[in-house]
Amino acid sequence: MVNSSQRFFYSPLMKKKDCKRCKKSFTKMYRVRYIESVKNWVFMCESCLLEVKQDNKFYKYGGTWKG
Ligand SMILES: [Zn+2]
Numbered sequence: 001m002v003n004s005s006q007r008f009f010y011s012p013l014m015k016k017k018d019c020k021r022c023k024k025s026f027t028k029m030y031r032v033r034y035i036e037s038v039k040n041w042v043f044m045c046e047s048c049l050l051e052v053k054q055d056n057k058f059y060k061y062g063g064t065w066k067g
Pocket of ligand 1: 019020021022023024044045046047048049
C-alpha cells in the first residue's frame with residue numbers, strides 16, 4: 001500500500017548562473033576579472049577560468065559563488 005501522505009523532499013533546486021564565456025549554466029562559479037577594460041566582475045566556470053587566467057596579468061580572483 002502506498003502511503004499517500006508520504007512525500008519526497010527534494011533538496012531545493014540549486015541556483016545557476018551562466019558562464020560569461022561559454023554561456024553554460026553552473027551551480028558553482030568563480031568571480032573574476034580578466035580584462036583591463038572590464039570594470040565589473042564576471043562569473044565564469046572553472047574550465048573557462050583556468051583558460052583565461054593563463055598568462056593573464058589582468059586576471060583577478062574575487063571569490064567563489066555557489067548556487
Ligand atoms: Zn565557462
